[in-house]
Amino acid sequence: MTSQQHSSQASPKAPPPCVEKQIDIGQREPLAARFYGRRQGAHGSPLVLHFHGGAFVGGSLEGGSSIAGLLAASGAVVMSLDYPLAPAHPFPQAVEAGYGALVWAxxxxxxxxxxxxxxxxxxxxxxxxxxxxVALLARDRHGPALAGQILLSPMLDPCLGTASLRDVHAGPVGCIWADGWHSYLPRLEDASHPYATPGSVFRLSGLPPTLLITAEDDPLRDETQAYAERLRAAGLFAHEAVLPGPTGWPCSYLEAGHDQAGWPAVVRKQFGDFFASMSAAQNVQSSLLSGP
Known part of the structure; x- marks a missing residue:
């Protein structure tokens, strides 16, 4: 296993300090991952497996450093995974790699x-x-018990037919998403697979509490909110936060160093509040199980 230290103090927009390592999850080749944050307290810190954006065909650990850094700044230890990208690695390879990384973590x-x-x-x-x-896989395979999932304007609708996409005139970005879906799901039948399009899943019971974050000017706002509604309709905890615009999402979180218009502080607080509420719920459950 090799590691490389990453840090920069020259620019306030530089990626946060991290350590990059190769991890062996049982696939043909090890995958790169960046680790942010440190354990805090006697009982440990939240451990987050993070996946960067990039329309399934692009993105990088560097591009995902903004969100990974905010998670770490909220008190978590973060493992950000360099998962395999389409079209060379179509569905389900990224999901399987993600689940393998979850088991490893x-x-x-x-x-x-x-x-x-x-x-x-x-x-x-x-x-x-x-x-x-990956959360669905963990449930279905009786894998690691997740305390929660955190989804920021997730790509869930391969039809790209929501009003929020039309309202913002997504233009070239919308084309990138269309190309991304096509590359990720080259077989038509995969478009209805629950692990390919989690937003269309009907059996949601057993999923962990969810924090969903979008923005008023986010083209993916509608599909984010639709998933939140489906989770709540299934009787699950789903906290939805809609940031006031303009945020420049998704470009401002996909591109390291992009003008971030003040939203990082709000997102960091959302992360911190979610971790705190999940910790409190876990403590209550532990007290009930231990008895008087």
């Missing part, structure tokens, strides 16, 4: 974040899709 959680560290998945745009799919 779960087994290593004592070393990474503490023995009692609660496990989360998180992602933005295409990474939000993969995070949601």
């Amino acid at each position: 779960w087994k290593a959680r004592h070393k990474l974040a503490g023995h009692d560290a609660p496990m989360f998945v998180a992602g933005e745009e295409a990474g939000g899709n993969i995070a949601a799919a």
Whole structure:
């Protein structure tokens, strides 16, 4: 396993400090991952497996550093995964790699974040899709017990037919998403697979609490809100936050160093509040199980 230290103090927009390593999740080749944050407290910190955006065909660990850094600044230990990209690696390869990384992180959680560290998945745009799919896989395969999932304007609708997309005249970005879906799902039958399009899943019971974040000017706002509604209709906890515009989403979180218009502080608070509420719920449950 090799590692590389990343940090910069020259620019306030530079990526936050992290360590990059190659991890072996049982696939043909190891995958790169960046680790942010440090364990805090006797009981450990939230451990978050993060997936960057990029319409399934692009993006990078560097591009995902804005959101990964905010998660770490909220008190979490973050493992950001360089998952395989389409078209060379179409569905379900990214999802399977994501689940393999989740199992790896779960087994290593004592070393990474503490023995009692609660496990989360998180992602933005295409990474939000993969995070949601990994949560479904963890449920269906009786895998690691997730304390929550954090989805920032996830790509969930391959039809690209929502009003929020039309309202903002997505233009070239919309074309990128269309091309991304086509590359990720080259077989028509995969478009209805629950792990490819989690927003269309009917059986949602058993999923962990969810934080969903979008923005007034986010082209993916409608599909984010639709998934929140489906989760709540299934009786699940889903907290939805809509940031006031302009935010420049998705470009402002996909591109490191992009003008971020003040939204990072709001998102960081949302992350911190979600971690705190999940920790409180876990403490209550532990007290009930232990009895008087």
